[in-house]
Amino acid sequence: MAGGSAIRGSRVGAGPRGEAERGNTAPRFFVSYYCANSHETRPSFSIESGAQAPELWDCTSCGCPAGQDQQNPPSTQRNVPYKTHLAYVKERRTEEDGEALLAEALATLRARRGR
Known part of the structure; x- marks a missing residue:
C-alpha cells in the first residue's frame, strides 16, 4: 500500500456531502438584475428575514450598476x-x-x- 490516506479525495474533518446531511436551506427568492452590457445577475434573498431586493446591484461580470428593468438598464458609471x-x-x-x-x-x- 503506497500512501497513508484511507479515504482518498477528502480531508480531515470533512463532513458528509449532500443537502440531506447538512439540512435544508432557508427559503429564498431570486431577483434578476440587468446591466448596460446585457449581463444578467441573479442574487438570492431570504424570505424568512423579510429582506427586500435593492433597486440597484453590481454586475458580477463587469462591475457596472445593474437594475431590474431589462429594457432600461442603468447607465454605466464614469470611471x-x-x-x-x-x-x-x-x-x-x-x-x-x-x-x-x-x-x-x-x-x-x-x-x-x-x-
Missing part, C-alpha cells in the same frame, strides 16, 4: 481616474502657497543645521 497625493495637494493649495511653504520649511531646516 474616476486615480489621483496621486500630489494631485490632491494641488487641489487644496495654489502654486504660490506651495512656494511659501517650501521656503518656510527650508528656512527651518537651515536654522536647525546652523547655516
Whole structure:
C-alpha cells in the first residue's frame, strides 16, 4: 500500500456531502438584475428575514450598476481616474502657497543645521 490516506479525495474533518446531511436551506427568492452590457445577475434573498431586493446591484461580470428593468438598464458609471497625493495637494493649495511653504520649511531646516 503506497500512501497513508484511507479515504482518498477528502480531508480531515470533512463532513458528509449532500443537502440531506447538512439540512435544508432557508427559503429564498431570486431577483434578476440587468446591466448596460446585457449581463444578467441573479442574487438570492431570504424570505424568512423579510429582506427586500435593492433597486440597484453590481454586475458580477463587469462591475457596472445593474437594475431590474431589462429594457432600461442603468447607465454605466464614469470611471474616476486615480489621483496621486500630489494631485490632491494641488487641489487644496495654489502654486504660490506651495512656494511659501517650501521656503518656510527650508528656512527651518537651515536654522536647525546652523547655516
